[in-house]
Structures are given as structure tokens and as C-alpha cells.
Amino acid sequence: MTGYFIQVFIYLLAAVIAVPLAKRFGLGSVLGYLMAGVVIGPLIGIVGDETEAIQHFAEFGVVMMLFLVGLELDPKHLWAMRNRLMGLGGLQVLLSTLGVMAIASTLGLGWSTALTVGLIFSLSSTAIVLQTFNEKRLTKTIGGQNAFSVLLFQDIAVIPMLAFIPLLAIPELVESANTLGEQANHSDISLVTDLPSWAYGLVLTAAIAAIVVGGHYLSRPLLKFVASSGVREIFTATALMLVVGIAALMGLVGLSPALGTFLAGVVLANSEFRHELESNIEPFKGLLLGLFFITVGANIHFDILFGQFFTILALTIGVMLLKALVLLVLSFIFRIKHSNRWLFALSLAQAGEFGFVLLTFSEQNHVLPHDLAQTLSMVVALSMFFTPLLFIVFEKMIMPRFQAASNDRETDTIDEKGTVIIAGVGRFGQIVNRILVSNGIKTVVLDHQASQIDNLRRINTKAYFGDSTRPDLLLQAGVEEAAMVVVAIDSRENSINLVKYLKHAHPQIKVLARAFDRGHSYRLRQVGADFIELETYHSALEIGGIALRELGQHPFTVEKQKTAYKRVEKASSDELYQAWLGESGSEERFDNNYAKLFIQLEERIRNEMSFEHTDQHSRTERGWAPPPKGYADNFDLLDD
Numbered sequence: 001m002t003g004y005f006i007q008v009f010i011y012l013l014a015a016v017i018a019v020p021l022a023k024r025f026g027l028g029s030v031l032g033y034l035m036a037g038v039v040i041g042p043l044i045g046i047v048g049d050e051t052e053a054i055q056h057f058a059e060f061g062v063v064m065m066l067f068l069v070g071l072e073l074d075p076k077h078l079w080a081m082r083n084r085l086m087g088l089g090g091l092q093v094l095l096s097t098l099g100v101m102a103i104a105s106t107l108g109l110g111w112s113t114a115l116t117v118g119l120i121f122s123l124s125s126t127a128i129v130l131q132t133f134n135e136k137r138l139t140k141t142i143g144g145q146n147a148f149s150v151l152l153f154q155d156i157a158v159i160p161m162l163a164f165i166p167l168l169a170i171p172e173l174v175e176s177a178n179t180l181g182e183q184a185n186h187s188d189i190s191l192v193t194d195l196p197s198w199a200y201g202l203v204l205t206a207a208i209a210a211i212v213v214g215g216h217y218l219s220r221p222l223l224k225f226v227a228s229s230g231v232r233e234i235f236t237a238t239a240l241m242l243v244v245g246i247a248a249l250m251g252l253v254g255l256s257p258a259l260g261t262f263l264a265g266v267v268l269a270n271s272e273f274r275h276e277l278e279s280n281i282e283p284f285k286g287l288l289l290g291l292f293f294i295t296v297g298a299n300i301h302f303d304i305l306f307g308q309f310f311t312i313l314a315l316t317i318g319v320m321l322l323k324a325l326v327l328l329v330l331s332f333i334f335r336i337k338h339s340n341r342w343l344f345a346l347s348l349a350q351a352g353e354f355g356f357v358l359l360t361f362s363e364q365n366h367v368l369p370h371d372l373a374q375t376l377s378m379v380v381a382l383s384m385f386f387t388p389l390l391f392i393v394f395e396k397m398i399m400p401r402f403q404a405a406s407n408d409r410e411t412d413t414i415d416e417k418g419t420v421i422i423a424g425v426g427r428f429g430q431i432v433n434r435i436l437v438s439n440g441i442k443t444v445v446l447d448h449q450a451s452q453i454d455n456l457r458r459i460n461t462k463a464y465f466g467d468s469t470r471p472d473l474l475l476q477a478g479v480e481e482a483a484m485v486v487v488a489i490d491s492r493e494n495s496i497n498l499v500k501y502l503k504h505a506h507p508q509i510k511v512l513a514r515a516f517d518r519g520h521s522y523r524l525r526q527v528g529a530d531f532i533e534l535e536t537y538h539s540a541l542e543i544g545g546i547a548l549r550e551l552g553q554h555p556f557t558v559e560k561q562k563t564a565y566k567r568v569e570k571a572s573s574d575e576l577y578q579a580w581l582g583e584s585g586s587e588e589r590f591d592n593n594y595a596k597l598f599i600q601l602e603e604r605i606r607n608e609m610s611f612e613h614t615d616q617h618s619r620t621e622r623g624w625a626p627p628p629k630g631y632a633d634n635f636d637l638l639d640d
Contacts, residue, residue, distance in 0.1 A: 031388035037297020061288025070265020089153025096122035112168040125352040143343030166365040215267035239280040324349040339402040346390040350383040411466040417478025418442035423468035424489035444477040484510035503528030
């Protein structure tokens, strides 16, 4: 028992040290896990033969991940992506298999062996790609969504591959099969061994129907019953039971456990317990995936790697280049453009974790010789190790170039003038523009993001591409005749410089500025902005009011509290601003005096909002009917 504790401690210690360091240097958590495995495995050698057994256990993290992915989808969404799922995914597997098969045949492998190698290397790493997408927030991009379609098809394609590969067995290998291979071949429990094809089809249909019907009709009563107990750990146990049970059922009938749990996730996507299931499964998924990545790094055998270093490296680079080329061709066919094309190609260029499964399966079924399987296993591991580096290349080199290229087009010629110039049309500027235009006020909209301008033009909103801080562009927009400028650009420094220029060169114009926070608002005020609004102030105030109403306070009382808050905030703003400037009137700082005044502001707000205004109401308050007598008492009685 002590030995197990030591091994667990080693794996956790390696992750705790390596992953934060990798994240700090911008390498990502996946590469951190892989490096941790390399250090404790081949470099130091403090983990040994148990790593392969742990890897099989840790592969359950992939199963959990696909269950969570399924929970994020619903059948309608899955049906909507059918064309890319079958077309894009199917062509990727087909073309990658044929390309790898052609290279393997050129290197002297027989057609059956070459075809098996092609099938194995046509798969990509679902675990690494989806984990990195989530970490770098690339899941919702066009490239990320297309990559997910391909990964999903690949996971489905594993099933026919497992059925097809034994048909490619080499007679010589069958005759020389060793005892270990024979034992491994019959080690798994199966309900479909030696069944005729028609019976096997019926069993598969019944298993899938059990997941769909059971997930839709039986899971909800079960989860309601467990949730009614109020014992959180039992709900966690139930969630794990569902995932483990479905994975076991899929294994018994010879299907991919990952596919079964994904299907179950899709069935439960519209369940009221979806978020609860996600929160209970997520920690286990994260830990098991991290453990899986560590075992991949620990399983890199340096004796095999350095014994055939140039061969393995050449094979790894060759496979990744071939798959990237296939993916790039498909990106042109399916019109995946710009940086999404490179994200799609680079993210799926590696071999995947199912490659280890298929290599072992192929060796056990006498399709691949042992030495070749070991070499190819190193190629799979090395390609997975290189994948986080490809994401870094995409993030640091490719993305900036496309962003620069998108903004490197010529500035639009502004052929109209308006009463209001709006500098910056992100989420804030767009709302301001809609309000003004809907009231018949002529606006001129400027933004330096070319993609944002194109998006606005698609919805028939006229906007101009250009840097709104340029004086010549402002003159074209009619700044000399305009009544005001709304500054809503997404850079603090640029917004401050723009306000400073406008109040210096065109002092007659009114400047309304969006501030990101209190400090930014002070700097805008310092350079002369006429009106300043914090972008989150009013929305936060409204949420606070909704919270009070939902907690039982009467709408009239809530409006009084909001009015009191705004009154105190406005009265204190000058005092806080002067404290921020400092005694000299020019020093920008947050010192002890400012902190003291801010604490006093908090106290004023509490005192003001606790004070009952029974006789004196503002004009806004008079529009509200006060709560009836005994309202609070009745509410308390209802709670009891």
C-alpha cells in the first residue's frame, strides 16, 4: 500500500511543479504534463513498468471528456453539423489513411501492414486538442468547430477500424504468436465473441437503444431521486456510475467507450441536471486527463528513441506534415479561411491516444510485428509531444500576422459628415449608435478593426475603417462641425490621447467617453472629457436592484436604494478625484488618503441606504407606488 501512495505522490508532485511553470512561460498545461512525465520517467527513472497500466486507467479521462462534450451539444446541433461531420471528417480519415499507406508501401511494408499503419495515423488526439481549445478559448472559433467535427468522426471511425483490422492479420505472425499475445487477446470480457454478423448487429443496436432510451426516460427519475437526498457525494457517485456503466456496456459489445459516453451526453444535454453532472464530472476528468498526459511523457523510451532517433524523428515529422497538408487542402474545399485554416490544420496534425489502442490491438491480432509496433508507438507519442508547440506557433506567429493583415488595408474615404462621431463600435459603441440613429441623429462610425467593420456592414450598418485617433480622419468625418464625439475605443491610452487632442484642437465639441474602471475615468476627466460613464456601472446597479427585488424587497424600496446609491456616488466623486490627483493637483496615485476617503464612501452608502425616506421622495420615486402596510411582515410570514 505504501508503494502506491509513493507513486501517486510522485505523479502529483510532478504535475504541481511542471504545469504552473509551463503556464507561466506560455507553454500551456498539456505540455507541462508531458514534460513532467518525461522528467519522472525516462530522465530520472523514478516511475517504471506501472506507467503503462496507469495509462490504461487514465484513458478514462478521455471517456469523461467526451461525455462532457456531449452535454454541451443537443441532437439539433449534432444534426446541423452532419455535413461537416461526415464530409470533412470522412475525407480527412480517408485521405490521411491513403497518404500514410502510400508512404509506408514506399518504405517496403506490405499492403495490409501499410493500410493498418494508415488507419492508425489518420486519427488525432481528442484529449490534447480539446483540452488546449478550452484552455486557449478556441472552441467557438470556426477552426475549432471544424476540428471538433473531425475529431468526433475519428472517434466514431475507431469502431469499424477495430472490426476491420483483425481481417488484415499476417499468417506468419499468427503462426509465431507468443503466449503473451494469446493471453492478451482473450483478457477482455466480451458479449459478442464468436457471434454471427447478424447477431452482432442486433446486439450493437440494442446497446445504443439502451443508452438513448435509458438516458431519456430512466436517468431523470434516478437523478431526481438521488438529488432529493441532499447528499452531494451520492450525486457525484451517481454521475460516475452512469459514465462508468455506459463505458463498460460499450466495451462488452465491442464499441468505443468514448463514443458511448458521448452519445449519453448528447441525450442528457437538455436535462435539468446537466450543469450538476458537469460540475461533478469535471474535476475527475481534469485529473485523469492530466495523469494520461503524464503517462504519455513517461512512456517515451529513450533507448528506442535514441536507437532509431533519425528514423523516428523523420517519421514523426513526415506524418505531421502529410496530415497538415491534407487538412489544408480540405480547408480550401470547405472554405475555412484565414487564421482558422491554420488552426484547423495544425491542431489535428498529430497522431492520437487511440493510436496506442490500435497499435496494441494490431499487435495482439498479429497484424503488426512487435518491433514495428514499438517504433510506431514512439512516433505517436512524439507527435503528441510536439502538438502544444504547434499551438504556440499558431498563437505567437500565425495569429498576429493575420490580425495585422486584416488591419493593414487602406483607410476608408469618409464621404459623409454627422452630428455625432462615434470612435469605436464594439459592444458599447454599437448600443450608443443604435439609440442615436433610431432617433434620427446622423452619426459617423469609425473603428480600427477591419473585421468589426465588415460585420457591421453585413447587417446594413454604415461604418468606416480607420484609426479614429488620426486628426486627418477626424477632419474628414466632420469634427469641426460635429456637436459631439463618443469615445468608446478599446485602448485606455488611445482613448485618453484622443480626448486630450479633441479638447485641445476642438474645445467647442462635447466629448462623451466610456471608462473601463474608476482609475480610467479619472484620467479621462483629467484630460477634459465632458461626460464619463463606467461601462459596468449601470448594469451592475440594475443587477443589484434585481437581486433586491428577488430577495423580497418592494420595487419602490429598491428604486429608493438605487437612487440613494447614485446620489452618494455622485456627491463623493469630486472628493475622490481630488484625492486621486494628489495634493499637487497633478500626481496620479492611490495613496492612504484616497483609501481613507473610499472607506468613508462605503460607510456613507450604507448609512444612506439604511435611512428610510418616508416623506421626501425624488421625482423618480414619485412614479412608484409605495409598498402596502405590513408588506414586509407578510413576506416574512410566507417565508415561514
